Amino acid sequence: MTVAFGVHGRRRAGIGENFWQYRRAVPGDVLTQVDWRRSARSDIQYIRQREWEAAQTVSIWCDDAQAMDYKGPRSEFTKAERARLLSLALAVLLVKAGERVSLLGTDAVQPRSGELQLNRIAMALAGDRVRPDYGAPPPAQYRTGGRAVFLSDFMGDKEQVFPALVEAAQHNVSGVFVQIVDDTEEDFPFDGRTIFRSVGGSVEFETQRARALRDAYRKRLAERRAQLRDVARNTGWQFSVHRTSQSPRAALLWLYMAIGGLR
Structure with missing residues (x-):
């Protein structure tokens, strides 16, 4: 196989x-x-x-919003670092296989193959620019019959995130959503007095009983994840969750197989 x-x-x-x-x-x-x-x-x-x-055309969206800079106290990598690593590694594999790759929302948005395109993608991933608090896929001209990969925590306003996901699939493009999360975002280990603040500072909430919020938080997270799965099922895309504590190698292999198909 x-x-x-x-x-x-x-x-x-x-x-x-x-x-x-x-x-x-x-x-x-x-x-x-x-x-x-x-x-x-x-x-x-x-x-x-x-x-x-x-050759196939693969469009990659690597969410660079400030929310992706989050890293829990026991985590080694931020969500953004893992997203960038997977984006560049996937681009390398695709270019080596003769595919055309683009990085949406950057100077490397034009699908190309070759080492020069990899250099453009690497520079775009490492570059500095104005970043929103939470991200959503940017408007793009997708190639009909191509593939797309979206790497994000998908924690932003659903009125911005979900229309963009559906709009991409309507261009006769197949692809995958990979939700990248920190372990603390999954487990919610907080207790006692806690101040929750978004990385960009636009959201702040203080509570004296963080543990009491655990069930409600997990319910909201499950609802958002169910919405993502529904979009994937209705559009023919695939959906996966990746923790930053997990091996990036396993996630990269899953991505490569998901967009390439098995023979």
Whole structure:
């Protein structure tokens, strides 16, 4: 079982290596196109056509909002660091396989292949720019029939996040949502007096009994995750959750297989 990338059949005749179909020769066809072995079995000359193959286009959105800078007290990496690592590693694998890759919302938004594009993506991921408190996929011109990968915590305003997710899928693009979270965002280990403040400072809440909020918080998180799964199911996309404490290697392998398909 292997993951196949690089060239993809377009289900029609064209330039490629794989056999597609035979058709009858018509005036104007050159003799070198005739399949003489097939033609010898009848009185008709046949042309052997090959299937058109082309590289795949993969658009990556790596959420760079300030909320992605969160790191719990026992965590080694921020959500943003993990998202950038997965984005660049996936781009490297795709480019090595001959695919065209773009990084949405950056100077590397134009799909390209090759080492120069990897350099553009790496510089964009490392660059500084004005960042919102919470992120949503930016407007983009997706390539019909392409793939997309969204890496985010998806914690922003649902009125901004979900329309953008649905809009991407409406461009005849298939893809995956990967929700990246810190362990404390999953487990909610807080107790006693606690001040909750967003990384960007736009939200602040103080409580004397943080433990009493645990069930309500987990319910809200489960609801948001169920909404993401619903969008994925309704659009034909895939959804996965990744903790920053988990191996990035496993997440990268899942991503590569999810957008490439198994053969």
